[in-house]
Amino acid sequence: MNVAVLGLGYVGLVAATALAGAGHHVLGIDLDKNKTQALQNGRLPLYEPGIDELLRQGISKGTLRFSNVTDVVELNCELVMVAVSTPSLPNGAADLSQVKSALKWIIEKTKKPVVVVMKSTVPPGTGRKLIDMYFSSNPLKHQYVSNPEFLKEGQALKDWYHPDRIVIGSECNEAVKKVKELYVNTGAPVVVTDTTTAEMIKYAANAFLATRISFINEIAGLCDLTGANIDDVTKGIALDPRIGTNFLKAGIGYGGSCFPKDVRALDFLSTANGYNFELLKAVINVNNRQRFWPVSRLKQRLGDLAGKVVAILGLAFKPGTDDVRESPALYIIHLLMEEGALVRAHDPIAMANAARFLPPEVTFTETAMEALHGAGAAVLTTEWPELVNLAWPEVAHCMQPPRIVIDGRNCLPAKALLSCGLVYIGIGRQPPGASL
Numbered sequence: 469m470n471v472a473v474l475g476l477g478y479v480g481l482v483a484a485t486a487l488a489g490a491g492h493h494v495l496g497i498d499l500d501k502n503k504t505q506a507l508q509n510g511r512l513p514l515y516e517p518g519i520d521e522l523l524r525q526g527i528s529k530g531t532l533r534f535s536n537v538t539d540v541v542e543l544n545c546e547l548v549m550v551a552v553s554t555p556s557l558p559n560g561a562a563d564l565s566q567v568k569s570a571l572k573w574i575i576e577k578t579k580k581p582v583v584v585v586m587k588s589t590v591p592p593g594t595g596r597k598l599i600d601m602y603f604s605s606n607p608l609k610h611q612y613v614s615n616p617e618f619l620k621e622g623q624a625l626k627d628w629y630h631p632d633r634i635v636i637g638s639e640c641n642e643a644v645k646k647v648k649e650l651y652v653n654t655g656a657p658v659v660v661t662d663t664t665t666a667e668m669i670k671y672a673a674n675a676f677l678a679t680r681i682s683f684i685n686e687i688a689g690l691c692d693l694t695g696a697n698i699d700d701v702t703k704g705i706a707l708d709p710r711i712g713t714n715f716l717k718a719g720i721g722y723g724g725s726c727f728p729k730d731v732r733a734l735d736f737l738s739t740a741n742g743y744n745f746e747l748l749k750a751v752i753n754v755n756n757r758q759r760f761w762p763v764s765r766l767k768q769r770l771g772d773l774a775g776k777v778v779a780i781l782g783l784a785f786k787p788g789t790d791d792v793r794e795s796p797a798l799y800i801i802h803l804l805m806e807e808g809a810l811v812r813a814h815d816p817i818a819m820a821n822a823a824r825f826l827p828p829e830v831t832f833t834e835t836a837m838e839a840l841h842g843a844g845a846a847v848l849t850t851e852w853p854e855l856v857n858l859a860w861p862e863v864a865h866c867m868q869p870p871r872i873v874i875d876g877r878n879c880l881p882a883k884a885l886l887s888c889g890l891v892y893i894g895i896g897r898q899p900p901g902a903s904l
């Protein structure tokens with residue numbers, strides 16, 4: 469099939485490379501000319517495992533091409549996938565300006581009917597409004613399909629080729645059939661529904677996963693106060709198949725380009741509809757609170773943080789990506805700097821991205837050991853395997869007393885750290901009776 473993908477961020481690039489890899493002819497389009505030129509020359513603007521190879525193959529076979537919006541004279545494709553961003557507005561609502569510009573542009577550039585597939589995350593009810601605004605009066609009778617993505621950064625290709633489900637929301641059977649063809653080899657169950665329901669599925673999924681994280685963070689806080697152990701509590705509840713194990717890792721909270729903005733947008737949508745979604749507000753508040761936790765623990769232990777060297781291990785919002793959008797690590801660094809701490813930070817691949825959002829006083833180090841050298845405290849903020857598996861006796865040797873390691877992801881071997889002489893602090897992982 470001839471497919472155009474509009475917007476070449478994480479989702480658009482994964483979609484474009486994966487569709488080309490599956491044998492479709494794909495034209496990737498973006499506003500940023502530098503980006504499309506670099507892509508045409510085989511250079512990726514971001515890190516996502518596996519897409520570099522697909523990009524090379526697609527370009528060499530000629531099945532994957534890139535163009536700047538202004539260079540496209542006419543869109544000659546059966547299907548246009550819209551994957552532009554829908555960032556948060558200051559009031560929490562999703563900013564749909566890029567989506568609207570994309571639809572206007574599609575109308576301008578098409579002479580034949582196309583199926584417009586909305587991959588961008590848009591609030592429930594948006595698709596219907598967009599159809600009314602842009603397509604109802606258009607003589608070409610374009611079809612609109614909501615086809616939310618469920619890609620996890622770092623494993624996006626795997627999620628694309630082996631999805632848990634495909635959700636297709638449309639009022640047009642022919643368009644549904646066409647979109648199904650894109651996923652024909654995945655074997656995944658397909659949920660066909662109306663556009664608004666498909667949009668709600670996306671928000672409900674992200675909000676539910678975020679709720680699990682905030683829930684377990686609440687329980688971990690209570691574990692700290694009662695002396696219970698969060699690891700065993702999680703194990704004990706997760707063995708119930710109705711609960712399961714996923715998204716129950718306590719820590720400094722969720723970040724990234726999706727959960728924070730989608731949960732906020734759903735909350736805004738609820739309020740705008742006169743509905744008080746109390747649970748969602750609590751999810752947001754708990755997540756915001758979690759970022760203060762490492763800083764308040766450090767203040768408890770060290771007193772005034774002014775002039776104290778703190779190592780930050782990990783800047784990406786999770787391992788496997790160089791994405792730092794809404795990364796808890798960045799919030800924590802800002803809080804530490806407000807307290808006057810001297811921050812040294814290391815991340816295997818996200819330092820360049822993080823530097824754009826951090827004050828120049830932050831020192832970035834080539835290795836984790838350099839960040840830890842002479843530091844009295846460290847906070848593990850992203851559970852990269854190379855950070856989790858540091859040589860802890862060596863860490864203890866190179867840090868300064870009191871050698872505090874705050875485990876912001878509850879992923880470090882507490883006993884091993886303690887036996888090296890490090891002061892280990894996890895969330896809800898205190899030994900019974902320990903003072904907080």
Ligand code: UGA
Nearest residue numbers: 617618619620621681715716717721722723724726785786
């Ligand atoms: C998330 C969803 O998992 C995808 O299904 C969805 O498609 C995507 O958003 C999106 O809407 O585009 P992603 O943002 O890549 O994917 O990241 P996740 O793996 O879901 O992690 C989100 C955050 O939650 C990370 O900061 C992670 O560290 C945190 N997390 C995750 C926890 O704190 N505890 C957990 O148990 C799991």
